Amino acid sequence: MSNILIEANNISKIYDQDIFLKRGKNIYALNNVNFQLEQGDFICIMGPSGSGKSTLLNCLSTLDQVTRGDIKVFHQSVSTMSKDELCEFRYQKTGFVFQNHNLIPYLSIYDNIAAPIILGKQKAKIIEKKVMDLAKMLEIEDILDKFPHECSGGECQRVAIARALVNQPEILFCDEPTGNLDSKNSHKLLSFLSQLNHQGTTIVLVTHDPVIASYGKTMIYIYDGGVKTTIHQNQASQKSFLEKINQVVHQDTLLYEFDKDEISYQDTNTHEDITMKVEDKKKEYVSRQTVYMIIDGHPIDNNILKNSTPLYIRGSHAEFKNVRNDDISFDLKDIKEIKMDLTAQFVQFGLFSDYTFKVTLDCISDEGIYKFTLKNKDDFIDIIQHFHQLEIPLDDPRHIEEAYHQYPHDYERTKYYRRTHKDLLKYK
Amino acid sequence: MFEFIKKVVTNQKKDYLLLLILLTVLAAFEFCLIAMYDCIATSNYMTMLSLSSIPTLALAIAVVLSVFITKYFIQSKQQEFSMLLLFGRKPKDLFIYLILQYAILLIIAFGLGIILGLFLMYAINSLLHILQMTFSFHFDLSNNLFLYFCFLIITVILVLAVSTQQFTQIECHLSTTINHKSVQKGAPYLIAMSRHSLKRKFPITQVITSFFAIYIFFYALYALITDTLLQNKLIYFSLSLASMIIIINTFIPLLFDICHQSILQHPFLFYSISGFIDLTNQLVSIANIHAIVVPVMFMFLLMGETTSNINAFIIPCFMMMLIMLLLCLIIKFSLYLKSTFNIYATQYALGYNQKQLFKISLFKNILFIFLVIIIPLIYIHYLGSYIVMQGYLSKSIMTGLEILYIVIYFMFLILMIIKEKQCIKEVSDHVKYLNRSE
Numbered sequence: 001m002s003n004i005l006i007e008a009n010n011i012s013k014i015y016d017q018d019i020f021l022k023r024g025k026n027i028y029a030l031n032n033v034n035f036q037l038e039q040g041d042f043i044c045i046m047g048p049s050g051s052g053k054s055t056l057l058n059c060l061s062t063l064d065q066v067t068r069g070d071i072k073v074f075h076q077s078v079s080t081m082s083k084d085e086l087c088e089f090r091y092q093k094t095g096f097v098f099q100n101h102n103l104i105p106y107l108s109i110y111d112n113i114a115a116p117i118i119l120g121k122q123k124a125k126i127i128e129k130k131v132m133d134l135a136k137m138l139e140i141e142d143i144l145d146k147f148p149h150e151c152s153g154g155e156c157q158r159v160a161i162a163r164a165l166v167n168q169p170e171i172l173f174c175d176e177p178t179g180n181l182d183s184k185n186s187h188k189l190l191s192f193l194s195q196l197n198h199q200g201t202t203i204v205l206v207t208h209d210p211v212i213a214s215y216g217k218t219m220i221y222i223y224d225g226g227v228k229t230t231i232h233q234n235q236a237s238q239k240s241f242l243e244k245i246n247q248v249v250h251q252d253t254l255l256y257e258f259d260k261d262e263i264s265y266q267d268t269n270t271h272e273d274i275t276m277k278v279e280d281k282k283k284e285y286v287s288r289q290t291v292y293m294i295i296d297g298h299p300i301d302n303n304i305l306k307n308s309t310p311l312y313i314r315g316s317h318a319e320f321k322n323v324r325n326d327d328i329s330f331d332l333k334d335i336k337e338i339k340m341d342l343t344a345q346f347v348q349f350g351l352f353s354d355y356t357f358k359v360t361l362d363c364i365s366d367e368g369i370y371k372f373t374l375k376n377k378d379d380f381i382d383i384i385q386h387f388h389q390l391e392i393p394l395d396d397p398r399h400i401e402e403a404y405h406q407y408p409h410d411y412e413r414t415k416y417y418r419r420t421h422k423d424l425l426k427y428k
Numbered sequence: 429m430f431e432f433i434k435k436v437v438t439n440q441k442k443d444y445l446l447l448l449i450l451l452t453v454l455a456a457f458e459f460c461l462i463a464m465y466d467c468i469a470t471s472n473y474m475t476m477l478s479l480s481s482i483p484t485l486a487l488a489i490a491v492v493l494s495v496f497i498t499k500y501f502i503q504s505k506q507q508e509f510s511m512l513l514l515f516g517r518k519p520k521d522l523f524i525y526l527i528l529q530y531a532i533l534l535i536i537a538f539g540l541g542i543i544l545g546l547f548l549m550y551a552i553n554s555l556l557h558i559l560q561m562t563f564s565f566h567f568d569l570s571n572n573l574f575l576y577f578c579f580l581i582i583t584v585i586l587v588l589a590v591s592t593q594q595f596t597q598i599e600c601h602l603s604t605t606i607n608h609k610s611v612q613k614g615a616p617y618l619i620a621m622s623r624h625s626l627k628r629k630f631p632i633t634q635v636i637t638s639f640f641a642i643y644i645f646f647y648a649l650y651a652l653i654t655d656t657l658l659q660n661k662l663i664y665f666s667l668s669l670a671s672m673i674i675i676i677n678t679f680i681p682l683l684f685d686i687c688h689q690s691i692l693q694h695p696f697l698f699y700s701i702s703g704f705i706d707l708t709n710q711l712v713s714i715a716n717i718h719a720i721v722v723p724v725m726f727m728f729l730l731m732g733e734t735t736s737n738i739n740a741f742i743i744p745c746f747m748m749m750l751i752m753l754l755l756c757l758i759i760k761f762s763l764y765l766k767s768t769f770n771i772y773a774t775q776y777a778l779g780y781n782q783k784q785l786f787k788i789s790l791f792k793n794i795l796f797i798f799l800v801i802i803i804p805l806i807y808i809h810y811l812g813s814y815i816v817m818q819g820y821l822s823k824s825i826m827t828g829l830e831i832l833y834i835v836i837y838f839m840f841l842i843l844m845i846i847k848e849k850q851c852i853k854e855v856s857d858h859v860k861y862l863n864r865s866e
Contacts, residue, residue: 063862088779090779096777098774106703107702111702115778119695124690131624142625
């Protein structure tokens with residue numbers, strides 16, 4: 001098993017659920033976003049205002065619920081976790097640095113920093129040592145006996161960071177942590193975060209500033225609720241990583257608008273395409289991805305496609321974006337065997353609730369296993385036929401192919417599965 | 429200006445309606461209390477002095493409450509006023525803008541207050557008749573209306589004074605109010621023994637004050653039980669309650685400071701006590717009124733002669749005062765509640781679950797109710813029994829008043845618990861309170 005800490009699969013977020021009734025269309029704060037956070041990652045989320053950066057951070061940190069899709073934290077689906085379990089997860093594993101400090105006004109700075117560890121009922125001496133160490137590190141030891149309203153914005157921000165770190169969290173979520181700091185203090189803080197990251201703390205940071213994002217290892221650029229670009233630093237220097245980030249961000253800055261105006265003013269037709277092609281050869285197949293398989297030339301269900309990650313099959317060539325938003329392609333001829341199985345999900349439709357079933361595929365190749373959960377419904381039979389044409393051996397212990405022949409419609413087939421696969425039916 | 433006011437009122441209908449209801453209730457109470465005062469103006473000097481003091485005291489509370497509501501109203505409109513100042517309006521214009529809004533509201537409220545007041549007087553007379561009392565309130569309507577009008581003028585003058593002070597504050601803190609920040613409050617408690625950044629120092633003043641308050645409390649309690657003279661008992665009663673308030677305001681924060689290291693190891697105790705200090709800091713004015721008003725009312729009672737008419741005055745005045753104090757508590761509490769959303773949201777994000785937060789808020793509220801409401805009730809019960817023994821009030825009336833006290837404050841306790849529970853549930857369901865504290 002890999003060291004994936006958080007994984008988001010096709011998540012969407014709509015704040016006003018009734019907006020569809022009011023305006024006839026949904027307004028997505030997040031639309032079909034995939035995300036994967038591994039141990040030791042330092043991911044910076046960037047994007048213009050209102051693009052969904054903070055929403056994504058809130059959803060990933062389990063503070064907010066997604067409307068569609070699934071988030072797994074430490075291999076456990078958030079939807080199956082109770083509120084108490086989520087609180088325990090946040091207490092044990094995460095630290096938060098909020099946009100506007102969120103310090104408790106009637107507690108002293110010392111108490112504010114100690115707030116998360118108080119819950120652990122630790123000895124006062126241990127609490128004091130932890131708080132003092134952090135205070136020294138962040139140079140706030142002189143304000144420990146003040147109250148938040150007596151401190152400056154920068155001081156409050158450093159207190160918020162100390163509070164986030166006091167529990168030694170595995171994952172640190174930061175929402176614009178340098179918003180109130182000057183450049184010197186920002187650099188100090190980000191170097192500190194980088195140092196923490198080198199020591200093993202995983203960091204997810206939301207920012208507007210490309211320079212701040214360049215301290216990370218990966219930059220995800222969000223636009224209109226969807227992931228537009230992902231860039232990995234890999235072995236590149238911070239400076240060249242910043243240049244790459246700037247190229248992506250440039251498309252949404254005023255500078256780009258100036259460039260466009262200049263081009264139209266000069267009436268030039270030689271406009272060079274500045275969109276960047278981001279390549280990442282790193283491929284990992286350990287996590288199961290929910291996809292909608294589309295065979296070239298076959299009809300497409302646009303309703304399913306709208307909220308899914310497509311996997312295109314052109315002949316024997318398959319391509320999709322993985323949860324890390326990397327472009328992945330492989331040849332189906334390289335697949336030695338496909339294992340088919342079913343997964344059941346307990347779904348509520350208003351007053352009613354029942355189980356629905358999805359097919360899971362494990363495509364075994366020499367490189368690894370591509371794991372998929374399919375959103376395809378009645379058209380899956382075409383995909384099976386395609387696999388047969390390519391002479392890929394299918395392991396089908398649950399006789400899914402037979403069920404598709406016997407019950408071509410989803411409703412009847414689901415009823416059949418409910419009768420025959422009772423071992424899958426357990427409330428989640 | 430009128431067009432702007434019209435738009436503001438239309439968009440904030442609910443707030444203005446609530447304000448109108450509150451002002452109408454207060455105006456109706458003022459009308460009733462003036463009518464009661466008018467009824468005894470013709471009695472002999474001592475009776476008049478003692479009995480008229482009771483409605484006068486209640487009347488003073490009603491006026492103070494009207495001013496307090498005005499203050500709350502202006503505070504809630506700080507943002508609007510500061511924006512107008514920013515757009516280039518002069519403070520004088522704002523003053524006119526406020527007077528136009530508030531004067532209309534006050535006139536409507538006082539108009540409705542007359543109707544509601546007349547109805548209340550009729551209801552009070554009917555209640556006295558049901559209780560088989562021979563006394564009933566007969567007042568001169570024209571005289572009553574004149575006094576009522578005078579009170580309207582006094583209220584307007586006080587409102588003008590308060591609004592001037594508020595506008596000065598808005599002007600001084602313009603940048604703060606525009607940025608949604610509340611004007612800074614003082615430190616909730618003094619950090620002395622629990623200091624970390626500087627050398628710890630012994631809080632000598634706080635210790636002396638606390639010991640003095642504790643000594644006074646127990647001395648007054650002992651004297652209250654042993655002294656046989658009712659007038660002395662009332663003095664000890666006020667002394668004891670006043671020292672209780674000092675204990676709440678000084679001794680508990682001092683304990684929190686001195687035992688800080690030990691309390692840190694008990695999260696519920698830590699958050700409940702720190703939350704309690706914050707709650708009492710915000711509601712302390714009500715607790716003060718509470719500790720002063722009741723004994724003073726009884727004191728006035730004892731200054732006069734023992735007549736059966738006392739019961740007729742005490743019941744409605746006590747009821748109206750309790751309702752007014754309750755209104756005051758509810759308004760203050762709703763202001764306090766607004767500030768707790770962000771705090772609970774932060775605690776929830778830090779890993780405290782709903783159950784733990786409920787527990788913290790419950791403990792805090794029960795501690796508040798015990799110290800600020802139940803202890804005075806025990807005193808009132810003791811004092812009440814003594815007054816009944818002396819024949820100033822009948823036993824049934826005293827029991828009725830105690831039941832009313834218990835019902836009203838029990839309702840408030842329920843409201844506190846439910847509202848905080850809703851607040852915790854709301855913040856755990858919606859992340860918006862964490863990011864924007866809205």
